[in-house]
Amino acid sequence: MEILDPRVRFDEDGTSATFDLDTPLTGLNVGLRLDRSWRSYFVVIDEWKQRLTADGAQVHVLYTGERVGDEGERTRSDLDEWSRLVDCAVVGLGN
Amino acid sequence: MLTTRTRDSCGSSECEIEPLTSERIDAADDLFGLYAQSMEQGFGDGLPVLPPTEARVRSLIAATPWLPDDVVCMLPPRNGAATVERVAVNAALAGCEPDAFPLVIAALEAITVPDFNLFALTTTTSSVFPMIVVNGPSRGRLGIDCGPGCMGGAAGRGSMTIGRAVALCLRNIGGQRVGETSRSVFGQPARATGLCFGELEEDSPWPSLAQRRGFPVDDEVVTVHGGKxxxxxxxxxxxxxxxxxxxxxxxxxxxxxxxxxxxxxxxxxxxxxxxxxxxxxxxxxxxxxxxxxxxxxxxxxxxxxxxxxxxxxxxxxxxxxxxxxxxxxxxxxxxxxxxxxxxxxxxxxxxxxxWGESDMQSVAAVRAGDVSVQVTPAR
Structure with a gap:
């Protein structure tokens, strides 16, 4: 029998996209965004910040909070402001 | 949501000239074969499925005032477009009956309200999943369990298919896949079967959940909660x-x-x-x-x-x-x-x-012939 396909066909696979800067880090504004609930990443952030700074980058760390309600509004405002500061960023460090 | 049209229509979704655009699958004729096929091809959820034939899908769409290509929502985590047709295909897979289908649509509208935070719910390490509480006069008719065993065991058709239809939509349209886009450590049973139950309004000493959330007593209301x-x-x-x-x-x-x-x-x-x-x-x-x-x-x-x-x-x-x-x-x-x-x-x-970062949302279901529906044609 013929049935209809219930799936959306996605063009690319489900893994996170990765990017190459193709440029030295010197003078670049690099953002690191972390959900502050995920404290294990604090250690990671500290290490990356040191290394990025050593390579000449200007590092901007953003610790985000809740995503709904009044706190969510503040989080979105912080993200908006932070996104204007950076040339590139590492995000998704959290849950 | 549900205000877009991609072309002028002749009106009713019962109109046979409205094509269904889903790809076709040559499926096994017997249900055991279909089940095996759903597992092999990845459109199943591990439970036996029913065949979403064109006739079946059309019968579901006809229970709503919408056309097949009307977009209910974009479903995370991969932002698949949940057209009425695609939702109907998944609802048919779950065994949803036409009379219950408007509640599936309402549930999808509710879970995609921004403050429900669905992207986070579908990708988290947690077990959280949208749980559905139904209020209104259709609970009994639709088999939405409100009494003994309402959270499992009573086996009302509405309870067992509406939540599952939503779960299948998240899998097949939203692309929620454990180990890929979903990092859930344990999952929970509702991620396969859904959890959909009704409030026992007749035995409640208080106003119903829907009434407390601002809905008239006669509305069919779906309330979604990110429950762990x-x-x-x-x-x-x-x-x-x-x-x-x-x-x-x-x-x-x-x-x-x-x-x-x-x-x-x-x-x-x-x-x-x-x-x-x-x-x-x-x-x-x-x-x-x-x-x-x-x-x-x-x-x-x-x-x-x-x-x-x-x-x-x-x-x-x-x-x-x-x-x-x-x-x-x-x-x-x-x-x-x-x-x-x-x-x-x-x-x-x-x-x-x-789960914390997700606020409960409620939407009233809309049925075919509902004169209050306003549709904005696409520009």
Missing amino acids: GTFPIADLNTDDPGELLALIAKTIAYPMGNKFLEPTAANGQIVVAINPVWAQRLASAFPDVTSAQEHMLEHGWQPIEAWPARNRAILEEKGRVDGQGRVHVNERPDQFELVVCGGHGGLHAVCLPS
Whole structure:
């Protein structure tokens, strides 16, 4: 029998996209965004910040909070402001 | 949502010239073969499925005022377009009957309201999943279980298919896949079967959940809650209603609940399903449900000493500890949502713990012929 396909066909696979800067880090504004609930990443952030700074980058760390309600509004405002500061960023460090 | 049209139509979705654009699959003729095929090709959920034939899908669409290519929502995590047609295909897969299909649509509309935070729910390490509470006059007709076994075992068709249809949409349209886009450590049964039950409005001493959320009593309302599972509560000993409710509040404020991981207690609701016997007992002391919710707020906390020292420091740093050394699970009374349902055996309640960063949402279902529907043609 013929049935209809219930799936959306996605063009690319489900893994996170990765990017190459193709440029030295010197003078670049690099953002690191972390959900502050995920404290294990604090250690990671500290290490990356040191290394990025050593390579000449200007590092901007953003610790985000809740995503709904009044706190969510503040989080979105912080993200908006932070996104204007950076040339590139590492995000998704959290849950 | 549901205001777009991609082309002018001749009107009713029963119109046969409206093509269904889903790809076709040459499926096995027998249901065992179809089940195996659903597993091999990845459009199943591990449970047996029913064939979403064109006729079946059209019958579901015809129960709504929408056309097949109307977009209900974009479903995370991969932002697949949930057209009415695609939703109907998945609902047919789940065995949803046409009369229940408008509630599937309403549930998808509700879970994609931004403050429900669906992208986070579909990708998290947590077990959270959209849980559905139904209010209104169609519960019995649709087989939405409200009484004994309402959270599993009563086997009403609506209860067993509406939630599952939503789950299949998240898999097949949203692209939620464990180990890929979903990092859920354990999952939970509702991620396959869904959880959809009704409020036992007839036995409730209080206004229904839908009424409290602003809907007329005759509306068919779907309320969605990001629930982490079903957490059973039992008591044989407490006669006093105030003490019983206080004990319930203390129980649901368990230290390793998600609400205590958040920076604030302000977001999310905790749903407590109260059996009708307890509801009457509680109402004798709390005839107004808000007084019951206030009582729960008063008792819904743990002493900071319940946590180890390291955790205490984190809670204090987050400002979660009040002047009396208490950590409250919620910030406001209305975050304790009482829903009367279940059997008359008493003794039990069920908590649907909150994931935290997700606010409950409610949408009224819309049916074919509903004259109040306004549709904006696409530009």
